[in-house]
Amino acid sequence: MKKLALALLVLSFCLPTILTAQSSQPTTQPTIAVNQIHAGMRGVAYTVFEGVKPEPMDVEVLGVLRNVNGPKGDVILVRLHGEKVEYTGVVAGMSGSPVYLDGKLAGALAFRIGAFSKEAIAGVTPIADMLEINALDKSPAEDAAATKPAVTSVAGKTAAPGDAAALPGSVEGYANYLQPIDTPLVFNGFSEEAVRRFAPEFASAGIVPVMGAGSVSDEKQPEPLEPGSAVSATLVRGDMDIAATCSVTYIDPQRLLACGHPLLQFGAVDLPMNKAQVLATLASPLNSFKIVNTTEEAGVFVQDRHTGILGVFDKQPEMIPVTLAIHSAAGAKEFHYEVLNNPRLSPVAIMATVFNALHGTNEYGEEITYRLNGSINVKGFPEVALKNMFVPTENGQPAAMAAALSLGERFGRIYDNPYNAPAVKSVNLDFDLVRERRFARLESARTDVTEARPGDEITVETVLAPYRGERIVRQIPVKIPTSASKGTLRILVSDGDTLDRYSRMNPLFARKFDLASTIAMLNKEHSNNHVYVSLLEADPEARVADKVMPTLPISVMNVMDGMRGNQDMIVSGESNVDETATAPLDYVVSGAQLLTVTVK
Numbered sequence: 001m002k003k004l005a006l007a008l009l010v011l012s013f014c015l016p017t018i019l020t021a022q023s024s025q026p027t028t029q030p031t032i033a034v035n036q037i038h039a040g041m042r043g044v045a046y047t048v049f050e051g052v053k054p055e056p057m058d059v060e061v062l063g064v065l066r067n068v069n070g071p072k073g074d075v076i077l078v079r080l081h082g083e084k085v086e087y088t089g090v091v092a093g094m095s096g097s098p099v100y101l102d103g104k105l106a107g108a109l110a111f112r113i114g115a116f117s118k119e120a121i122a123g124v125t126p127i128a129d130m131l132e133i134n135a136l137d138k139s140p141a142e143d144a145a146a147t148k149p150a151v152t153s154v155a156g157k158t159a160a161p162g163d164a165a166a167l168p169g170s171v172e173g174y175a176n177y178l179q180p181i182d183t184p185l186v187f188n189g190f191s192e193e194a195v196r197r198f199a200p201e202f203a204s205a206g207i208v209p210v211m212g213a214g215s216v217s218d219e220k221q222p223e224p225l226e227p228g229s230a231v232s233a234t235l236v237r238g239d240m241d242i243a244a245t246c247s248v249t250y251i252d253p254q255r256l257l258a259c260g261h262p263l264l265q266f267g268a269v270d271l272p273m274n275k276a277q278v279l280a281t282l283a284s285p286l287n288s289f290k291i292v293n294t295t296e297e298a299g300v301f302v303q304d305r306h307t308g309i310l311g312v313f314d315k316q317p318e319m320i321p322v323t324l325a326i327h328s329a330a331g332a333k334e335f336h337y338e339v340l341n342n343p344r345l346s347p348v349a350i351m352a353t354v355f356n357a358l359h360g361t362n363e364y365g366e367e368i369t370y371r372l373n374g375s376i377n378v379k380g381f382p383e384v385a386l387k388n389m390f391v392p393t394e395n396g397q398p399a400a401m402a403a404a405l406s407l408g409e410r411f412g413r414i415y416d417n418p419y420n421a422p423a424v425k426s427v428n429l430d431f432d433l434v435r436e437r438r439f440a441r442l443e444s445a446r447t448d449v450t451e452a453r454p455g456d457e458i459t460v461e462t463v464l465a466p467y468r469g470e471r472i473v474r475q476i477p478v479k480i481p482t483s484a485s486k487g488t489l490r491i492l493v494s495d496g497d498t499l500d501r502y503s504r505m506n507p508l509f510a511r512k513f514d515l516a517s518t519i520a521m522l523n524k525e526h527s528n529n530h531v532y533v534s535l536l537e538a539d540p541e542a543r544v545a546d547k548v549m550p551t552l553p554i555s556v557m558n559v560m561d562g563m564r565g566n567q568d569m570i571v572s573g574e575s576n577v578d579e580t581a582t583a584p585l586d587y588v589v590s591g592a593q594l595l596t597v598t599v600k
Helices: 002-014 083-088 127-131 169-177 192-204 346-359 399-415 496-503 515-524 554-561
Strands: 042-047 055-065 075-081 098-101 104-112 121-126 185-188 214-216 230-238 241-251 255-258 267-282 288-305 308-312 320-328 331-339 369-378 384-390 424-434 439-447 457-466 472-479 487-494 532-537 541-544 547-549 569-572 575-581 588-590 592-599
Touching: 042 104, 055 083, 055 098, 075 083, 075 104, 098 241, 104 127, 104 241, 121 127, 127 241, 185 214, 192 346, 214 230, 214 241, 230 288, 230 346, 241 267, 241 288, 320 346, 331 346, 346 399, 346 424, 369 399, 384 399, 384 515, 399 424, 399 515, 439 487, 439 592, 457 487, 472 532, 472 575, 487 496, 496 532
Parallel strands: 214 288, 320 424, 439 588
Antiparallel strands: 042 055, 042 098, 055 075, 075 121, 098 104, 104 121, 185 241, 230 241, 230 267, 230 331, 241 255, 255 308, 267 288, 288 308, 320 331, 369 384, 369 424, 439 457, 457 472, 487 532, 487 592, 532 575, 541 547, 541 569
């Protein structure tokens, strides 16, 4: 009987409060429930202050805060003691550090109290809440993170120092009382200008970036991960790197739990999980932080949840490889890197890295033009062709920013559909750099006649005014369609952007299409180095996804009008019956004019 009782006692210690569903093996680490924790209890926490070995900190329980981290989201309030922690205070990068009470795992350091705090007081996420995270959700990261509302919970965002101002005003004061410990983001290989320009985009996705101190490499780190070790989630890796670092809370042979709060709360994710080395811990009255080197890959983070992140070993992440080449008179430069595959962050990561690569070369300047040839390759679909030119705009936006925004917009449209989760296999970008502003404004346009008959050929003459250059005259022959109706025929002379905006001006165009139609529409968009001439007739036109049906008879329109409720149909009162363009010009063309011809 005594042996049986002893065996049951040992078994009770070996079973966790809640098992994660990734592994059938129970945790061997005994845990303590929140209802067994009370003020005055003493324990120990572990974190890395320097190097790779976790160091102990004494812990004193101050109490339990009920329902402060969402419904039934309790937080254990503790005071940390020890020579180092009393000097540094609660440190950015310390989140996830395991806390043990009576030799049992109680949870992870996850919250700090305000700024300029004189005492190292922190909030602990209970381990039972973290063990709820499971990796059996096999939905792909693209699907799980498709469209999420803004998170306003106290633990809803993880960011760098000063993130309280990024939270909605209604919770800003509360966040100053109890907010997630910052997770340092290391932007390695990025200029300050690149980080500054894209900070709003990162912030809208849940990250406030900071030029974190440290670096990223694939250097081997033979020391095994253990509770308290530093671990990094990588968003971009290669010739440019972005990584966020926190601490390991729990580990077994199959998985680990870290952070104690979300990185982005995207749900299912697919992020490289790397070991990390702490070079130093910098004490600051505002916000102490760890200077971190991210080292060898250790697995993949597969879950990013409200109470922490979960990583698994022996798995490779599916990143998007990017090859970016810049050709100039000084020679060629090539960049190779990978970005995470995520609907909200991939477009931002692409924009930031492209701008950073273009901005970070010696050839960069204000008077500059880029010619882009490239492609986005999506598994199972035709490649998205990228062919355009970019110049500094009149409002002072640099050409590199225009190129980055254009690519981000295309990436966003590929991801932003409710039907398919895109598997982007690769991105290839080839930029030719010209050291002058190749820009031309459409100054005037006219026709050689004011009246014509169906089938006649007329000439549209355009005058382009280049930036600091001689005017350019182009004559464009246009044939009046034999089916043209009598009356006024409108002729739109424009750049490619205007023509694309014109086709999307109907509010119904805001409908989202499937991935095949989206890619087809992207490939039909116009380059910005041509002058286009479009003939517009006053007959209705219908669009179903990327298919266009111009000049429909009234009888057909009456039939199709009844289909609008269950079809992705756009109906406009004017049809583009013909389109002609100049040969490619070595200028970014801007401007539009509307002409009229009477058809007899």
